[in-house]
Amino acid sequence: MKTNPEDSIRHNVSIRKGDQVRVMTGRDKGKEGRVLSVDAYKRTVTVEHAAMIKRHTRPNPSKNIKGGIVEREGALAISNVLVICPGCGKPTRVGHKPLPEGSKPKRIRTCTRCGASLEK
Numbered sequence: 001m002k003t004n005p006e007d008s009i010r011h012n013v014s015i016r017k018g019d020q021v022r023v024m025t026g027r028d029k030g031k032e033g034r035v036l037s038v039d040a041y042k043r044t045v046t047v048e049h050a051a052m053i054k055r056h057t058r059p060n061p062s063k064n065i066k067g068g069i070v071e072r073e074g075a076l077a078i079s080n081v082l083v084i085c086p087g088c089g090k091p092t093r094v095g096h097k098p099l100p101e102g103s104k105p106k107r108i109r110t111c112t113r114c115g116a117s118l119e120k
């Protein structure tokens with residue numbers, strides 16, 4: 001497989017593990033779920049019950065792996081999902097609001113529609 005030099009760069013991504021997101025395009029368009037993992041290098045996320053892929057696994061008794069077909073979440077491009085704002089309940093792009101000097105975190109993520117904080 002060809003390696004992409006971009007894969008070694010850790011991108012700034014606006015989606016965090018645990019966010020509620022909606023899939024905006026592709027096979028699972030319209031599906032909503034929780035983000036299970038974020039890959040900041042590849043700019044992909046896995047979303048609960050979205051982009052399900054079937055893995056055909058060979059049994060390996062020494063590693064206690066059963067053979068067969070396992071369904072699990074596949075990677076989705078971050079650009080294809082939007083965070084659902086807890087304030088207005090709509091999928092939204094993410095804005096950033098700096099917090100006063102010295103506070104932690106330094107800034108929070110906000111909804112670009114209604115301005116509500118997306119942090120929990």
Ligand SMILES: [Zn+2]
Binds near residue numbers: 113
């Ligand atoms: Zn909102």
